Amino acid sequence: MARDKSASPAAPKTKKVRWYHQVWEAFKMTRETDPAITWILLATFVGILGIGIIVGLVLDAVVYFILLSLPFALLAAMFLLARRAEAAAYSRIEGQPGAALAALRTIRRGWTFVEEPVAIEARSQDMVFRGVGRPGxxxxxxxxxxxxxxxxxxxxxxxxxxxxxxxxxxQTGRGEGQVPLPKLPSTVRRLKPKLTKQEVAEVTKRLQALGGARLPVPKGVDPMRARPDRKGMRGR
Known part of the structure; x- marks a missing residue:
């Protein structure tokens, strides 16, 4: 049977992003704002490996402790890279309009934040964002x-x-009484629950009547997009 030449070719397969690609991208992004990250990671890896070698020499089991310390050294370096990459991501967006909302979006559960500011000063571009959760x-x-x-x-x-x-x-910022942008999500998470889930739903409905400032927040400032996938970095 002749092959139908008019048949459309199969769609190209989406290339799977490997975990080591994510690690490399996170490293490059972090190095742009934290040039010392290379030496910090090397010092962490070599330091933990050195401790394993010393303990192995003392206990006359060098090979065993080298093999034992290697995964711990790698894990410590990956954990440190993830933390520094997160800090680098926040430093890149800090001071940009909408940075507070981008940080608040990293709170994945328990809170709902509207996608635009509820109040804005047009001249100074000061903004207020609103969220609803069990703490109110x-x-x-x-x-x-x-x-x-x-x-x-x-x-x-x-x-x-x-x-x-x-x-x-x-209020986000570096001044007295303000919350630094990297600490904003954890500050909101620590608020104690005072409403039930049903009350939260009712509050959300009532707040919809208030509306917002109707000014879209600039896109591309989400630190989660620059943040490495920690599970992927562990090879899971």
């Missing part, structure tokens, strides 16, 4: 001197609609 409502402000006023105004507006719901106000 969190308002996160980023920007300069006007963000405190913007946060207080949004807090009052939210309280008028939901007077019995706890409202937590946070």
């Amino acid at each position: 409502i969190v308002l996160v402000g980023e920007g300069g001197g006007n963000v405190a006023r913007l946060l207080e105004s949004e807090r009052k507006r939210t309280t008028r609609v939901l007077p019995t719901v706890p409202v937590t106000v946070l």
Whole structure:
């Protein structure tokens, strides 16, 4: 039977990204903002391996302890790379509009954040982002001197609609009383639950009536996209 020449060719297969490719990409990204990462990783790997050799010499089992220390040295280096890559990712987006929301998006469970600021100062580009979770409502402000006023105004507006719901106000930055961007997700995660899941759903519905600032947040500032896959880096 003649082959149908008009048949469309098979779609090309998607190339699978190997874990070592992810490690290399994470290393290159980290090295751009942290040039010392190469020597830090080498020192960590060699240091742990050296400890294994010393213990092996003392116990007259050098080969055994070299083989034992190799996976620990590699694991420690990969863990350190993951932490430094995360810090490098945050340093790349810090100061950009929407950086606070990008950091908050790394919270995968328990919180819902709207995709655009709920309040914004057009001239200074100060923004306020809102999230809802079992601890209540969190308002996160980023920007300069006007963000405190913007946060207080949004807090009052939210309280008028939901007077019995706890409202937590946070401001990102490096100043006194501010939360550094890398610590923002963990700060929000540590808030204690005060609402039930049903109450959270009801609060979310009520807040939809408040709307937002209708200004889209610039894309491409999500630190999770620059962050290495830790499971992939372990070869899983």
